[in-house]
Amino acid sequence: MMIVLIALIVLMILGAIVALESRDLLSAIISLGIIGFALTIIFLVLSAPDLAIVQIIIETLTLIILIAAVLKTTRADTSETVNARVVMLWISGIIFMGLFLLSAVRAFQSLPEFGALGLRMAQAYLDGFRQTGASNLVTAVILDFRGYDTLGEATVLFTSVAGVVTVLRKAGRKD
Amino acid sequence: MGMTAIVKRIAMLMTPATCLLGVYIILHGHVTPGGGFAGGILVAGSLILLVLAFGISSVKQEINQNNAKIALSLGLILFWSVAFMGLFHGSFFQNYLKSHSASHFLSGGNIAFYDIAIGIGVSAALFTIFISFLIAKKESSTGS
Structure with missing residues (x-):
């Protein structure tokens, strides 16, 4: 695998x-x-x-x-890169790569061994089922433990659709 | 308007199956993988397939933008009202219907109803965005 x-x-x-x-x-x-x-x-x-x-x-x-x-x-x-900026791009790229490697090493050291999560996740599934009754823990977390998050997410979706319709449609415009 | 006869035929065959799979995923979100978001996107995808194959003018009578907007608002209102009903049983978002038998429609209690609300909302939202792009293109090409 x-x-x-x-x-x-x-x-x-x-x-x-x-x-x-x-x-x-x-x-x-x-x-x-x-x-x-x-x-x-x-x-x-x-x-x-x-x-x-x-x-x-x-x-x-x-x-x-x-x-x-x-x-x-x-x-x-058709995008062209100006010659003077190439040096800046290389420098910032190398700095970013160094920072990324540093933080990745720190993050991966704190992770558990690959595949060692099995028993912990099984216990979490059992606890979640006892508390919510839903056998799919992902849905239980999204809609029960973190219900306010999903409510906010649905509101964001509604607002974005309202924004798209307002920008794109001519029907409601004044001119 | 629309694409060739092959594409239309395949779309006619695929749309009911895709839509049914989406509704199944929405309704069984608390038992099997998936849920309101995944199923809602599938339902919206089946409708988008229909619009892509047959052209905007032929499906406008049945599923137009206003219906999609009403469905979007309905999904959000349903979510809010199911959450508010929890106030009569203790607190906001209280799961007052839960039972402890697995693989049953009401085994997750309120989660099934939240899933249905999210599914209606997400499918209507994606479809509204898609169809308003199409209508905007049509309006800009005809001028005015």
Whole structure:
């Protein structure tokens, strides 16, 4: 299982590099799709089907919208980097990589051994079932233990839809 | 308007199955993986598939933007009212229907109703965003 995970992560990194370096925007978007779908398989391998369902549908919808946008506009990446800024980009990139490695080492040292979470999670599932009665603990956490979070999330969704409709539609405008 | 006959036929075959799977995932959110968000996105995806295959004008009579907006508000109001009903049994968000038998529709108590509310809200929200993009494009292309 570890080998599958490592292979998928390497594939995702390659996809990200191709998406960054490609001059053709359509192939860049397809490499973005590789990242998303590999992430879906990783969720399935790590037995998180909840996330996999949402990820695969959102990824497909986003890809369709992005491809439609590219086909309607332009396919060539026309952005040019000014020469003087390249040095700054390298310096900030190296500083960021160093900070990222430092904090990643600190974070991974505090994690438990891979696969050692099994018994702890089983106990959490039993406790959650006793307290809520729902056998799917993820839903129990989202809708019972953290109900206020979900209420806020639904409100944010409502507000964003209201914003999109207000910006896009001509029906209610004054002029 | 719309795509070729092959795409229309496949969309006609796929839409009921996708929609049914979404409703199943919403209703069984507290028993099997999934829940209101995943199922709601599936339902919205089936409707979006229908719109993509047949074109905006042919499905406008049945599922237009106003209905989607009403469904979105209804989902949020349902969520609030189920949460408010908890006030009569103790506190806000009180789970007053819970039973301790697994794999039963009411085994999670209120969670099933929260799931239904979230499912209605999420599917209506995604569909409203998609259809307002389409309508905005149509309005801008016709001028005025």
